[in-house]
């Protein structure tokens with residue numbers, strides 16, 4: 559049977575996760591890659607035994623490619639996604655899908671107009687721990703949910719920010735500790751807790767020589783009445799794995815990155831097959847220390863979405879949600895006010 563063809567735009571750090579995942583998936587074939595930087599695209603193509611396309615246009619014109627992974631700096635995600643949609647390609651875009659609600663809506667409109675699918679990378683959502691946690695919350699295992707928190711006390715070295723000119727800039731990173739690193743935890747938090755009603759935040763640049771925030775704390779109110787905290791920083795040594803903590807009237811759970819650290823319920827039951835323990839793969843101190851499994855599962859989900867003509871689990875409408883939450887947090891820091899997300903969304907939406 560003919561395999562589904564994949565292409566990659568951007569041959570930097572994260573593109574290896576896409577290439578290795580595609581090459582590990584039955585039914586998928588990595589055809590080629592493009593990068594503005596000739597040396598980068600040539601060595602990447604050689605490493606994976608694929609074609610190096612001289613331009614994005616050439617890659618998008620290749621009829622063997624059905625799905626394109628966009629792995630360029632974040633500020634280029636929206637324009638390249640629109641270009642790929644207009645070329646009729648299905649798209650996997652790295653997080654964040656766009657830097658503003660307005661941009662996200664333009665991407666969505668382009669995908670809808672061209673009838674193409676989009677998956678927005680949020681690989682932690684594909685872990686067993688998140689699946690089990692969401693089921694438990696939805697089934698009422700923890701009773702009434704009272705608090706939902708995420709703590710992301712990460713460390714990034716000065717060399718990390720110096721490694722590519724786009725890191726830590728408003729135009730290309732869109733934000734700092736939340737828009738770049740924290741978005742994974744924020745997406746998982748809103749996925750398990752449901753809609754956020756309001757945010758009230760303080761954000762600062764305390765340690766790094768960057769334009770955007772390296773430290774932020776936000777108080778959150780959920781539509782279901784629970785409250786919580788979103789904390790993110792890239793400024794603290796040594797950097798601890800992300801903690802996602804959910805507490806309710808009948809029980810609580812703590813996740814450490816992709817693992818369930820604690821699970822305590824009034825009935826004393828732990829879900830079948832769950833082994834409590836610490837994470838083995840965390841990007842808390844080193845962005846290259848993340849595992850491969852999440853990307854592979856998400857890309858596999860996209861392959862099936864295309865072949866079976868169904869929605870990917872994290873589609874463009876889902877990918878828009880953390881962009882809305884994070885930009886609302888930035889708006890709260892900017893104005894010193896509590897931001898109500900429905901109103902914020904209405905005033906920025908292009909629909």
Ligand SMILES: NC(=O)c1ccc[n+]([C@@H]2O[C@H](COP(=O)([O-])OP(=O)(O)OC[C@H]3O[C@@H](n4cnc5c(N)ncnc54)[C@H](O)[C@@H]3O)[C@@H](O)[C@H]2O)c1
Pocket residue numbers: 567568569570571572573592593594595598614629630631632633634652653654679681722738845848
């Ligand atoms: N899901 C995750 O866990 C995760 C981890 C790391 C990075 N990311 C995301 O992946 C994206 C890329 O991050 P990175 O660390 O790989 O960056 P990087 O700087 O290492 O690589 C970016 C690559 O894009 C190329 N590029 C820049 N402009 C281009 C253009 N117009 N056309 C084609 N190629 C172009 C650069 O030459 C470079 O090779 C970011 O949006 C980041 O948020 C996600």
